[in-house]
Amino acid sequence: MSQGTKKMTKALKQVKKKIPPPPFLRTHIKAGEAVAAPPLGPSLGARNIQIGPFCKQFNEHTKDYKPGIPLPTVITLNPDRSVTIQTNKPPVSYYLRQAAGCRKGAIESHEVAGIVTLKHVYEIAKIKSADSCNRGKTLEEVCQSVIGTAHSIGIKVERSLDPKEYQEFLRNREVKLAEHEQKLEEIRQSKMLRL
Known part of the structure; x- marks a missing residue:
């Protein structure tokens, strides 16, 4: 690396340190499970937001939701150091996976x-139309x-669905997911042995 490049890199790092983070944060937080641990804690700390009171306020704000549901959240730091929390409905992908009865999207292209019907799509759209976006x-x-979101995560949209055929499809899918997770675990174990 040349001297000029080193000086430029050092100057860019100093400029980066001087730029404060914006006074808002967009993230997904699980309902009722806000904790000071990463990734939420460091993000709030960088904006000088008190983490403990925020977690308590967020968990109180989302007590009506089932715990663990991911909520798109916008956190705004006000000039008086108070915090404004705006939560939207869970993401479309969450609703689609719930409607399809699958815990993961497509593994391969x-x-x-999973499969959902047009009725599912309509109901999800009615729920999501209330979001500010x-x-x-x-x-x-x-x-x-x-x-579009359904197609991107591997969920097929059809006019109607036979429950018995779909139940068999889900059983086969669970077997395939278990095999895939076992292969991933074997790869992890082999990497651990190499270290």
Whole structure:
């Protein structure tokens, strides 16, 4: 590395240290499970937000939700050092996985992880249309967005669904997921042995 490049890198690092983080934070926090541990704690600490009171306030704010549901959250630091918390409904991918009955999306490209009907899409779109990011959209546009998200995580959208066939599909999918997780565990173990 040349001297000029080293000086430039050092100057950029100093400039980066001087830039304060913005007074807001967009993140996903599980309902009722806000804790001071990473990744939330350091993000709040960088913005000089008191972590303990924030976690207590957030958990109180989300007590009506089932614990563990991921909530898109916008945290704004006010000039008087107070905090404003705005939570939206859970992400579309969460609702789709719940409707399809699958715990994970597609592992490989072009794999079907689950199937939902158009009725599911409509119900999810009705729920998500209340979010602030969808206020200017029609219900049809929100439905198209839900269908796009479904395709991106490997969930197929159909007009109707046979429950018995789908139950068999889910059983086969669980077996495939278990095999995949076992392979991943074997890879992890082999890496640990190399160290």
